[in-house]
Amino acid sequence: MTNKFDIGIIGGGPAGYTTAFHARKKGLSVVIFEKGEIGGVCLNRGCIPTKAILHSAELYEELKCSADLGIFAENIGFDYAKIVERKNNIVEKIRKNLVLALKNSGVTIVNAEAKILSDNEIGADGEIFECGKIIGATGSEPKDFPNLRFDHEFVLSSDDILSLTKLPKNILIIGSGAIGIEWARIFSAFDVEVTVVETAEHLLPLADIEVSKRIERIFKSKKIKMYLSNGVEKIENGTVTLKSGEILTPELVLLATGRKPNTVDTKICIGDACGKIQLAHFAIKQAVKEIDGTEFDETLVPSVVYGCPEIAWVGKREQDLEEGTYEKSSMLISALGKSHCDNCTEGFIKILVQDDKIVGAHIVSKEASALIQEVTIAMQNNSSIEDLKKVCFAHPTYSEGLFESLFRL
């Protein structure tokens, strides 16, 4: 049997489903192949489930010090299995809505592994699908190494960690990228003893150096142990030997040292599979560009690391700029009235400027994920500092910090 479509998409994650929606809006016939679950890593094993658990962690952490705010909560505790159940329900609900939306928009969904047969043919579920254009959106998977293998019992991946229904007493997290940092914060909030090992000199190596140092300070205050400029030599029989010689015996290990693209032999490959920036919004923008031709600046993709306080940045880091070629404005979040009202005074806003334009912004603050968007829009529109100074910011907000920063330049 042969099926004909204008577009065949392999992978039902953000890259795949966004392509499908936009192609349908253009009136194209679309088939999408998904061997796992629609929504991909983002919805099922990434962005959404971690943030659902993180929300419970943050609430628990806030309740622990609620007396400071005049709120008395007795016998505060948590049921981790219930937290995971809530996460599962959220994921399931969003997935059902997504599948329904795809079907309602006229997308054909094939729940099977797809194989490329030729430039215009895909084989799946014992059938051949003839497609005018094939788009690879096959995503990525957790990466392990010859001396550091996932065994899914002691050495866990970011997928495995989501299925835990009971928390360990302590955990070793290898790698301090976004996934490592977010899980360190989740576990620490739930009173799990956390140790992080990072090969780079500082946590969150892709961030601006001041952000990394601030996160180290915050981790220290939360008694999260850090081994920096270090690494894991080997893991044997429940024992982890670090490059520095220390021997650790954690209850569990989370190996969060990156993700490998699922390569696919297609002319067009988007999202995590293309091996560029592994973020859902990057995948989505690539999908929109592919179908609608809407260009976007790949140097202006914001990064956000969730938790309390949030960490966000866009553009250039200070360590990448040549001394004397830029201006910088830094301000502490504690200078903002709102931060005191919210009991969230930790953090700073740093703006880097060249030729009267913002070239980078680095924020550690509650609501940093929203603030970075404001800066990204300004950068995208090539707005001058003088023009931005004319914008009226509401009070009391964290956005005021951006406004205040502009006047400190």
Ligand SMILES: Cc1cc2nc3c(=O)[nH]c(=O)nc-3n(C[C@H](O)[C@H](O)[C@H](O)COP(=O)(O)OP(=O)(O)OC[C@H]3O[C@@H](n4cnc5c(N)ncnc54)[C@H](O)[C@@H]3O)c2cc1C
């Ligand atoms: C723990 C964690 C937290 C994250 N948090 C964030 C965050 O907060 N913000 C953010 O922007 N990003 C986050 N990410 C990254 C984000 O999940 C990915 O960038 C995003 O999912 C990439 O989308 P994609 O469509 O390219 O690939 P995926 O979401 O990986 O989807 C690819 C799909 O293709 C399917 N597939 C693969 N091969 C085939 C085949 N041959 N046939 C049929 N189907 C196939 C897979 O089953 C998968 O469902 C996180 C990731 C993790 C692991």
